[in-house]
């Protein structure tokens with residue numbers, strides 16, 4: 253399959269930045285895919301998204317949309333590719349206008365009846381039709397996010413770029429918004445590229461995860477593949493709060509990662525001292541000290557443990573790391 257979007261060795265540095273912007277990223281995105289770009293703060297996620305959209309000019313490399321170079325802001329009257337729409341963190345909504353008008357105004361040269369039908373359909377699809385006659389100022393952050401997405405998709409773009417779409421929503425609304433984004437991709441066949449600082453959003457929703465660090469892609473692939481074979485300590489810690497183990501006496505040379513849910517009390521395991529215990533709802537978070545290393549565990553059995561207790565712990569799944 254020819255990729256819809258190809259990012260070819262792209263560079264963007266900001267002279268006054270503390271981190272490098274984007275340094276030599278290559279990426280292929282297929283039509284209809286949901287792609288999540290995740291990474292720590294300042295790793296270059298938003299810069300990459302803006303480069304793909306054509307909102308920033310790269311200093312090197314290029315972005316191709318169906319084989320044609322995406323033009324930068326100085327090459328076009330209205331920055332951004334015509335077939336892509338981007339929803340930024342600063343939602344550009346008209347706060348004192350109604351939801352309906354915020355959305356329908358995007359269809360300026362459209363027959364009135366078609367305009368009404370399309371606006372209603374889009375609002376229904378994003379489950380905001382009941383808010384049609386409310387002003388934007390009267391909406392919650394999550395509802396505003398939906399209106400911004402409705403504005404982006406009403407003109408039927410082929411690609412939707414979302415910068416931190418879940419930043420304004422709580423856990424329950426997050427699930428709904430995740431379903432909506434998934435429906436946009438599956439039913440309307442819109443390719444979705446989103447940026448998130450919380451990797452769990454990307455793990456649950458994406459066909460492809462792109463993990464960035466210091467402006468470079470360190471890992472790219474299906475969420476499950478990356479989760480079970482993170483390869484790099486940064487990736488394992490970012491997506492699963494993994495413990496990074498090296499130098500423990502029972503381990504062979506090299507570096508290993510183990511997720512907290514794979515650390516358990518076992519009489520044949522290594523000696524460890526409980527450093528802290530915190531209730532976490534579904535599980536308790538237990539920190540152990542073993543051979544001078546702190547190891548985090550999620551204990552789903554709520555074993556009665558207290559600070560200072562001595563136990564033996566073992567690891568269910570150790571993942572060998574390259575770096």
Ligand SMILES: Nc1ncnc2c1ncn2[C@@H]1O[C@H](COP(=O)(O)OP(=O)(O)OP(=O)(O)O)[C@@H](O)[C@H]1O
Nearest residue numbers: 266269270271272273293294295296297298299449
């Ligand atoms: N317009 C700009 N001018 C100067 N530096 C910038 C600009 N935009 C981004 N940067 C810098 O480039 C680096 C990457 O920023 P970017 O916003 O892409 O990171 P991010 O991964 O999206 O971070 P966050 O999760 O905190 O939003 C940072 O050091 C940032 O300060």
